[in-house]
Amino acid sequence: LYGCGTNGNGQLGLGHTIGTITLSTIQEITYFSYQSIKIKQIVCGGSHTMFLAIDGKVYGVGNNNNGQLGLGSTAQQITPKMISDLTSKTIKQIACGEYHTIFLASDDKVYGCGLNSNGQLGLDHKTTPQKTPQEIEFFYDKGIKITQIACGRHHTMFLANDGKVYGCGKNDKGQLGLSDFNERDEPVRILYFDTFLYDNGITITQIVCGEYNTIFFASDGKVYGCGRNDYGQLGLGDTGSGESTIQEITNLADKNITQIACGKY
Numbered sequence: 420l421y422g423c424g425t426n427g428n429g430q431l432g433l434g435h436t437i438g439t440i441t442l443s444t445i446q447e448i449t450y451f452s453y454q455s456i457k458i459k460q461i462v463c464g465g466s467h468t469m470f471l472a473i474d475g476k477v478y479g480v481g482n483n484n485n486g487q488l489g490l491g492s493t494a495q496q497i498t499p500k501m502i503s504d505l506t507s508k509t510i511k512q513i514a515c516g517e518y519h520t521i522f523l524a525s526d527d528k529v530y531g532c533g534l535n536s537n538g539q540l541g542l543d544h545k546t547t548p549q550k551t552p553q554e555i556e557f558f559y560d561k562g563i564k565i566t567q568i569a570c571g572r573h574h575t576m577f578l579a580n581d582g583k584v585y586g587c588g589k590n591d592k593g594q595l596g597l598s599d600f601n602e603r604d605e606p607v608r609i610l611y612f613d614t615f616l617y618d619n620g621i622t623i624t625q626i627v628c629g630e631y632n633t634i635f636f637a638s639d640g641k642v643y644g645c646g647r648n649d650y651g652q653l654g655l656g657d658t659g660s661g662e663s664t665i666q667e668i669t670n671l672a673d674k675n676i677t678q679i680a681c682g683k684y
Contacts, residue, residue: 420448420458420470428466429497430481436497450499451478465517465572470499475509475525477502485518486550487533493550504551505530516570516588517630522552527564529555529577537573538604539588545604557606558585571628571646577606582622584609584635592631593663594646600663611665612637629681635665636679642668650684 422431423445429436432448451458451470456478460471467481467488478499479488486493489502509525519533519540530552531540538545541555558565558577563585567578574588574595585606586595593600596609612623616637625636632646632653644653645665651658654668 420451420461421445422448422468425466428482428495430463430466430468432468432470432480432497432499434498448499460513462513462515462520464515464520464570467515467520469513469515469520471510471513475511477505477510477513477522479520482518485534485548487515487518487520487548489520489522489532489550489552491551493548502552512568514568514570514575516575517572518548519570519573519575520552521555521568521570521575523565523568528559529565529568531555531575534573535604537589537602539570539573539575541575541577541587541604541606543605555606567626569626569628569633571633572630574628574631574633575606576626576628576633578623578626582612582617582624582638584612584623584626586633589631590663592647592661594628594631594633594661596633596635596645596663596665598664600661609665625679627679627681630683631661632681634679634681636676640674640676642671642676642679644668647684652681652684 423442457473458470459473462469470478480496480499510522512523514521522530532549532552564580565577566580569576577585587603587606590602621639624638635643643665645662648659
């Protein structure tokens with residue numbers, strides 16, 4: 420494993436910090452090679468990094484002021500550390516917001532830790548930061564199996580195995596796609612796709628989040644977006660303060676899109 424860039428919070432996992440200086444040359448993260456740990460997924464938050472090993476164990480490093488590393492404290496980590504609260508579970512996917520982290524386990528349970536001031540952890544309350552992973556009981560209680568998770572700065576999106584989509588957290592730019600600007604502290608299903616897609620046998624297959632926007636990829640190759648659009652990040656041919664109702668990106672209708680991704684804006 421290798422890393423480069425800003426390391427002021429130790430987020431590169433090199434065992435040191437270098438203040439505001441940026442590492443422009445790629446450096447090996449030797450912790451994992453020394454421990455003979457093989458990593459299969461890497462995810463970055465605002466200034467923290469999470470690593471998923473092939474055995475389902477999770478390691479975190481970097482900024483931890485809101486407990487986003489799930490280690491039971493708010494102490495910064497400059498060397499990767501395993502999340503002991505998840506050792507009895509096999510994690511299969513991780514997603515990071517700026518200050519929160521979401522975990523999807525092999526038993527289909529979903530967990531979250533870190534900042535929750537906007538309900539982005541989906542725990543049905545807004546609380547002080549969660550320093551250890553907490554189960555998002557909404558899905559397991561309702562028998563909903565989640566297959567993909569995605570995080571924006573302060574919102575979280577969930578894709579179920581039947582193609583249905585759920586969201587929670589900050590919604591001031593309409594990034595949850597619920598046709599309003601009210602934040603949610605428990606996952607809410609996005610009904611927009613019921614008529615336009617599901618009734619025609621089409622499902623959502625991938626979700627990605629920018630800082631304040633969300634993009635959806637459907638099984639028929641069409642792409643949809645909602646949320647902040649002042650830089651044209653939704654690709655709708657215009658700019659605006661925010662789209663709370665999901666919009667199809669019609670300029671891509673005749674393109675063979677196979678994957679989507681988002682930057683900050």
